[in-house]
Amino acid sequence: MRRETTSVSQEDYLKAIWEIVQEEQVPISARLAEDLGVTPPAVTAALKRMTRTGHLRVRRDGRIELTPKGKGAAQHLVLRHRLAEKLLTDVIGLPWSRAHEEAERLEHGISPEVARLLLRRFGRDGRCPHGVPLFGGMSRLRRKLGAFRLSEADIGHTYEVLRVYEKDPRFLEFLEERKLRPSARLRVLGREYDETMAITVGGHGSARVHLGKPATERVWVRRVS
Numbered sequence: 093m094r095r096e097t098t099s100v101s102q103e104d105y106l107k108a109i110w111e112i113v114q115e116e117q118v119p120i121s122a123r124l125a126e127d128l129g130v131t132p133p134a135v136t137a138a139l140k141r142m143t144r145t146g147h148l149r150v151r152r153d154g155r156i157e158l159t160p161k162g163k164g165a166a167q168h169l170v171l172r173h174r175l176a177e178k179l180l181t182d183v184i185g186l187p188w189s190r191a192h193e194e195a196e197r198l199e200h201g202i203s204p205e206v207a208r209l210l211l212r213r214f215g216r217d218g219r220c221p222h223g224v225p226l227f228g229g230m231s232r233l234r235r236k237l238g239a240f241r242l243s244e245a246d247i248g249h250t251y252e253v254l255r256v257y258e259k260d261p262r263f264l265e266f267l268e269e270r271k272l273r274p275s276a277r278l279r280v281l282g283r284e285y286d287e288t289m290a291i292t293v294g295g296h297g298s299a300r301v302h303l304g305k306p307a308t309e310r311v312w313v314r315r316v317s
Contacts, residue, residue, distance in 0.1 A: 103169045103200060104128060105138050106147060109156055110166035114230045119156040170229065173199040174220040175210040181221045182214070188221040188273075189264035222264075223255030223274035223312070230255070233312065242278075243287065243308035250279045250317040257310035270301050272311065 108127050112119040121135045128135075139156065142148050147162035158166060176195035180186040186194060202210075211226070218226050225232045233239035239254045253276045256267055267273065271293050281290040287305040292298040303311075 101138065102142060102145075102147070103165065105135075105142065106158065106162055106166040107169045107173070109148065109158055110163070110170060113158075116230075120154045121156070124156070169199060171226060172202040172207055174224060174226050175207055175214065176202060177220045177222075178214050178218065179210060189261040189268065191221050192258045193261065219255075219274065220258075221274075222258035223253070224258075230312075237314050239312045239314055241309055242289070242303070242311040242313050243305055245280050245289075245308075245313060245315070247280050247282055249315055250277055251313035252277055252316050253311060253313055255312040260310075263307070263310060266307070267311075272301075277316065278313070 105124065105128070108124055109119045112123060112127070117123065121132060121139065124130075125132050125135045139148065139150055142162070143150065146159055147165060148156055148158050150156055173195050176198040177191040180191045180194055180198075181188050214226070216227060220226065223233075224230065228235075230239070233254050237254060242251070242253075245251055253272060253274050255274060256272070257263060272278070276293055277295075278291045278293045281292060281300065283289050287308075289303045289305075289308050291301050291303065293301060
């Protein structure tokens with residue numbers, strides 16, 4: 093059966109709602125307007141259109157829920173986005189700090205055939221440059237690997253970085269300077285009153301790094317020792 097196509101703007105809304113849920117946040121109109129950089133009236137109009145097409149429903153308390161049809165469309169776009177990121181970084185060498193923004197432009201133009209070829213190239217168990225699995229997203233990291241935010245880590249233990257927040261290029265450049273990328277190992281040395289965390293990245297003799305809570309809230313880890 094031929095899959096129904098959706099407009100680029102509608103796909104962006106569906107993907108944004110899906111990602112908000114993946115981040116364990118509540119999808120409401122105000123959050124969508126902020127994430128997509130559009131006005132509240134534009135969000136209201138878009139939600140009405142997508143309610144009519146059967147992609148979502150809005151509860152009385154304002155919470156937005158994707159229908160099975162909406163979830164399917166969002167998941168297709170999210171997969172194309174992650175495949176585009178891997179194409180940009182793994183094949184043509186684009187810095188990971190710019191991959192998300194460039195993939196936003198490419199994702200809508202990736203055909204099912206190209207997506208299949210990219211999946212064959214990267215493997216179904218692969219992850220995007222920022223650590224999110226191609227399939228399953230953050231729920232898979234939480235369920236299978238026990239991922240949690242670095243801000244919740246205990247002092248004196250070693251952790252593996254699983255995923256980092258990808259929508260802020262300056263934050264990714266900040267992490268790159270400190271060698272904090274997915275698969276990196278870090279040890280938590282201490283936590284200050286203002287929740288600034290002291291860590292070392294890598295093996296013995298590594299320099300101490302200080303991360304404020306805005307940074308530790310954007311890094312997901314699992315404990316390894």
